[in-house]
Amino acid sequence: xxxxxxxxxxxxxxxxxxxxxxxxxxxxxxVWPLIDQMNPDASTLAAANTEVDLANIAEGQIVxxxxxxxxxxxxxxxxxxxxxxxAVPMSELRDPATxxxxxxxxxxxxxxxxxxxxxxxxxxxxxxxxxxxxPCHGSVYDTAARIRQGPAPYNLYLPPYKxxxxxxxxxx
Amino acid sequence: xxxxxxYIPKSDLARWFESRLxxxxxxxxxxxxxxxxxxxxxxxxFGGILAFMLMSQIVTGVVxxxxxxxxxxxxxxxxxxxxxxxNYGWLLRYAHANGASMFFIAVYIHMxxxxxxxxxxxxxxxxxxxxxxxxxxMMATGFMGYVLPWGQMSFWGATVITSLFSAIPVVGNxxxxxxxxxxxxxxxxxxxxxSLHYLLPFMILGVVILHIWALHVAGPGNPVGVEKKSPKDxxxxxxxxxxxDGFALVxxxxxxxxxxxxxxxxxxxxxxxxxxxxLQTPVHIVPEWYYLPxxxxxxxxxxxxGGVIAMFGAIVLFAFLPWLxxxxxxxxxxxxxxxxxxxxxxxxxxALGYIGSQxxxxxxxxxxxxxxxxxxxxxxxxxxxxGLFETPLPLPASIAESVLSxxxxxxxxxxxxxxxxx
Amino acid sequence: xxxxxxxxxxxxxxxxxxxxxxxxxAFLAFGTPGFSQGENTGSSEAVEGHHAPxxxxxxxxxxxxxxxxxxxxxxxxxxxxxxxxxxxxxxIAFRNLADPGGPGFSEAQVKALAETYKVxxxxxxxGEMYERPGRPSDHIPPPFPNKQAxxxxxGAAPPDMSVLAxxxxxxxxxxxxxxxAFVQYQEAxxxxxxxxxTGYTKDDDxxxxxxxxxxxxxxxxxxxxxxxxxxxxxxxxxxxxxxDISAFLMWAAEPKLEERKEIGFRVFIFLIVFAxxxxxxxKRIWAGxxxxxAHAHP
Numbered sequence: 105x106x107x108x109x110x111x112x113x114x115x116x117x118x119x120x121x122x123x124x125x126x127x128x129x130x131x132x133x134x135v136w137p138l139i140d141q142m143n144p145d146a147s148t149l150a151a152a153n154t155e156v157d158l159a160n161i162a163e164g165q166i167v168x169x170x171x172x173x174x175x176x177x178x179x180x181x182x183x184x185x186x187x188x189x190x191a192v193p194m195s196e197l198r199d200p201a202t203x204x205x206x207x208x209x210x211x212x213x214x215x216x217x218x219x220x221x222x223x224x225x226x227x228x229x230x231x232x233x234x235x236x237x238x239p240c241h242g243s244v245y246d247t248a249a250r251i252r253q254g255p256a257p258y259n260l261y262l263p264p265y266k267x268x269x270x271x272x273x274x275x276x
Numbered sequence: 277x278x279x280x281x282x283y284i285p286k287s288d289l290a291r292w293f294e295s296r297l298x299x300x301x302x303x304x305x306x307x308x309x310x311x312x313x314x315x316x317x318x319x320x321x322f323g324g325i326l327a328f329m330l331m332s333q334i335v336t337g338v339v340x341x342x343x344x345x346x347x348x349x350x351x352x353x354x355x356x357x358x359x360x361x362x363n364y365g366w367l368l369r370y371a372h373a374n375g376a377s378m379f380f381i382a383v384y385i386h387m388x389x390x391x392x393x394x395x396x397x398x399x400x401x402x403x404x405x406x407x408x409x410x411x412x413x414m415m416a417t418g419f420m421g422y423v424l425p426w427g428q429m430s431f432w433g434a435t436v437i438t439s440l441f442s443a444i445p446v447v448g449n450x451x452x453x454x455x456x457x458x459x460x461x462x463x464x465x466x467x468x469x470x471s472l473h474y475l476l477p478f479m480i481l482g483v484v485i486l487h488i489w490a491l492h493v494a495g496p497g498n499p500v501g502v503e504k505k506s507p508k509d510x511x512x513x514x515x516x517x518x519x520x521d522g523f524a525l526v527x528x529x530x531x532x533x534x535x536x537x538x539x540x541x542x543x544x545x546x547x548x549x550x551x552x553x554x555l556q557t558p559v560h561i562v563p564e565w566y567y568l569p570x571x572x573x574x575x576x577x578x579x580x581x582g583g584v585i586a587m588f589g590a591i592v593l594f595a596f597l598p599w600l601x602x603x604x605x606x607x608x609x610x611x612x613x614x615x616x617x618x619x620x621x622x623x624x625x626x627a628l629g630y631i632g633s634q635x636x637x638x639x640x641x642x643x644x645x646x647x648x649x650x651x652x653x654x655x656x657x658x659x660x661x662x663g664l665f666e667t668p669l670p671l672p673a674s675i676a677e678s679v680l681s682x683x684x685x686x687x688x689x690x691x692x693x694x695x696x697x698x
Numbered sequence: 699x700x701x702x703x704x705x706x707x708x709x710x711x712x713x714x715x716x717x718x719x720x721x722x723x724a725f726l727a728f729g730t731p732g733f734s735q736g737e738n739t740g741s742s743e744a745v746e747g748h749h750a751p752x753x754x755x756x757x758x759x760x761x762x763x764x765x766x767x768x769x770x771x772x773x774x775x776x777x778x779x780x781x782x783x784x785x786x787x788x789x790i791a792f793r794n795l796a797d798p799g800g801p802g803f804s805e806a807q808v809k810a811l812a813e814t815y816k817v818x819x820x821x822x823x824x825g826e827m828y829e830r831p832g833r834p835s836d837h838i839p840p841p842f843p844n845k846q847a848x849x850x851x852x853g854a855a856p857p858d859m860s861v862l863a864x865x866x867x868x869x870x871x872x873x874x875x876x877x878x879a880f881v882q883y884q885e886a887x888x889x890x891x892x893x894x895x896t897g898y899t900k901d902d903d904x905x906x907x908x909x910x911x912x913x914x915x916x917x918x919x920x921x922x923x924x925x926x927x928x929x930x931x932x933x934x935x936x937x938x939x940x941x942d943i944s945a946f947l948m949w950a951a952e953p954k955l956e957e958r959k960e961i962g963f964r965v966f967i968f969l970i971v972f973a974x975x976x977x978x979x980x981k982r983i984w985a986g987x988x989x990x991x992a993h994a995h996p
Contacts, residue, residue: 366954522980526973526976533965533966537962537966538962
């Protein structure tokens with residue numbers, strides 16, 4: 105009798121703990137699909153690549169393409185614009201980055217067209233540096249899309265991209 | 277929901293909160309210490325199962341809406357998009373579609389349990405009526421939900437059911453046009469059904485809260501049908517009934533999972549995988565299985581208006597049950613005559629369901645009419661008469677006595693079961 | 699005391715059992731003749747001489763069923779070489795052919811395959827629609843731009859094949875609709891498609907079909923021995939083609955079948971363990987009442 109009362113509580117505890125743990129697993133496994141369904145679905149993930157034909161983009165022109173529902177700027181830079189971007193000393197930059205690190209090929213600058221301040225779309229060929237100017241809160245970017253004035257903290261982001269040929273680039 | 281709470285807040289914060297909104301005390305008195313009759317059997321666990329199914333349908337439904345498009349040219353494809361591209365979309369959709377069937381299986385068991393044990397009798401008439409309201413709302417919700425995938429059965433089911441209203445004299449056609457928002461089931465219809473399909477479950481939830489409130493006024497009935505008289509008759513809701521309901525729920529989930537994971541299309545109609553085509557009716561239109569008995573009644577009456585009245589009447593009769601059954605004894609266990617006719621009624625309902633699924637030809641029509649006749653005679657004639665003439669078996673003096681006192685001496689067969697249980 | 703509680707539930711179970719017997723008796727009395735009546739008078743699928751398709755053995759049947767990758771690849775070839783001339787399969791994207799639980803083509807194969815198709819895109823900067831090579835994310839282009847074009851060319855609109863294998867799952871009637879739930883029979887669709895494709899048995903009438911309701915089918919005999927070339931040594935016969943395309947269409951209609959059955963099995967094991975634990979917890983909690991009852995009733 106005495107031994108049984110000693111053994112009993114541990115067995116009982118084990119049973120209750122195991123059942124409680126199983127209940128927690130059940131709740132977790134039910135909740136996960138409900139959360140995961142809000143992640144991007146297979147069709148969204150699959151459509152993540154955008155190909156751009158560069159042959160039709162004249163020097164000095166900026167073309168906006170859609171990638172993952174966002175605007176991406178493809179800018180065919182003039183030599184003057186490249187030189188202007190390369191002449192800037194790093195110390196003047198809020199978010200220091202060399203022009204070489206911003207463009208795989210100097211004449212093609214490819215950036216995500218979302219202002220790093222609060223998500224507006226900056227306007228091309230505007231602002232003091234003839235780069236971009238964001239009309240929402242006045243952020244100014246240069247010809248390498250680096251932040252120079254205004255409230256935005258970072259340069260325009262670079263999307264992953266690779267050149268398929270001299271005239272074709274795949275973004276994503 | 278059962279008078280004053282015995283909940284005593286432990287911390288200062290809890291005391292501060294409780295004096296401003298005594299909700300924890302409400303939960304405590306309703307779902308922790310609430311005294312349930314100690315003899316409730318497993319048929320009484322379906323209330324809890326239904327509460328779970330309602331929440332499950334609401335949650336999966338809200339989530340499916342994030343991916344569904346209520347527009348006639350896109351609805352069918354958006355459902356396939358859910359099935360193919362959305363993460364776990366197939367699981368959520370199959371759980372929702374089969375969940376509707378599970379909800380109805382549980383509600384039918386719950387209703388027939390109430391019927392058998394006389395749960396609708398005084399003082400629980402309002403509780404029963406609220407249940408009938410929930411059932412009607414469920415039928416409307418299920419019907420509109422079935423329209424949303426915009427398959428052939430969705431479209432033609434919607435056409436047939438909404439056309440029932442055209443049977444109403446004089447204003448029938450105007451009502452049908454109003455329901456459709458056009459001259460046929462179309463985009464306007466799909467959009468309003470979607471809106472209402474989203475709304476009604478929350479109305480069900482509201483009525484369910486009233487249903488539980490009413491339940492906690494008189495307390496649940498029980499298998500012997502004798503009211504609780506002393507604390508010896510009852511056990512606290514927690515842990516006794518939480519664990520019992522929990523066990524029953526998980527067993528029910530095993531049944532549910534069988535459908536969701538292994539036979540997800542078993543209860544659906546293959547024609548609903550064909551996109552709606554307003555120019556071509558499927559050869560054989562059948563509603564979802566849970567409407568089949570009423571569909572059979574509809575088709576048994578060779579008159580448009582008569583059929584519609586009979587069908588709605590068959591549902592509405594449940595609301596009159598507390599006044600049709602005049603027997604002073606609640607539980608069917610103590611009513612030898614009622615018991616027989618009750619089980620015939622159950623069999624008739626199931627048989628009507630089968631007939632509703634078959635083409636209305638040959639003998640099927642005749643059988644349907646005979647069974648329809650029994651359905652109505654049972655409610656309107658047999659039930660009131662049994663109440664007058666039946667001699668019930670002697671009732672136990674109390675719940676505790678029914679459970680505790682007739683302790684038989686451990687005879688041979690009983691000993692075997694009891695030792696197996698130890 | 700517990701024994702008596704048990705008696706209570708036993709009696710309830712007995713009632714349920716009686717109900718089931720009454721139900722069964724009701725069917726024996728009139729259910730079966732009624733059904734055969736339905737077959738003879740022939741509405742719905744039950745047209746004169748029509749019978750449910752014969753069951754085939756499928757690799758994806760049952761709780762552990764899986765698609766046979768090689769079969770799905772062959773089935774896709776049949777679709778591509780034959781069916782796709784008339785039938786669209788709009789819900790399938792090229793990328794799906796590389797999805798897990800599918801035909802198992804490699805990403806590179808899918809990319810190469812997609813590029814052989816012309817896909818309509820646009821409008822471009824000039825405001826015009828243009829054609830470009832397909833990408834894996836594109837859906838397989840339909841043979842006709844719309845239904846009317848299909849009717850104009852063929853006289854009837856061939857059904858889209860995306861969910862055809864689920865749309866053609868004929869009910870087998872009583873008593874199968876009950877037993878099928880227990881044996882997990884969900885393959886009525888591919889069984890029907892197989893029966894249809896092998897049901898062109900009158901040589902003088904290419905539109906006569908043994909399984910099709912009414913026997914006259916708008917689609918003339920689509921497949922014949924040797925029509926599609928298999929590279930893996932599988933016999934190039936009509937029944938083999940019919941089998942492979944049916945399996946492929948089942949995958950097209952139910953691409954998550956493998957994932958569903960795998961997760962389902964784990965859910966089942968878990969729920970059974972959970973139920974067992976709860977059963978013992980319940981027993982233990984209610985066991986305390988035994989003593990209380992004994993005291994209450996000395």
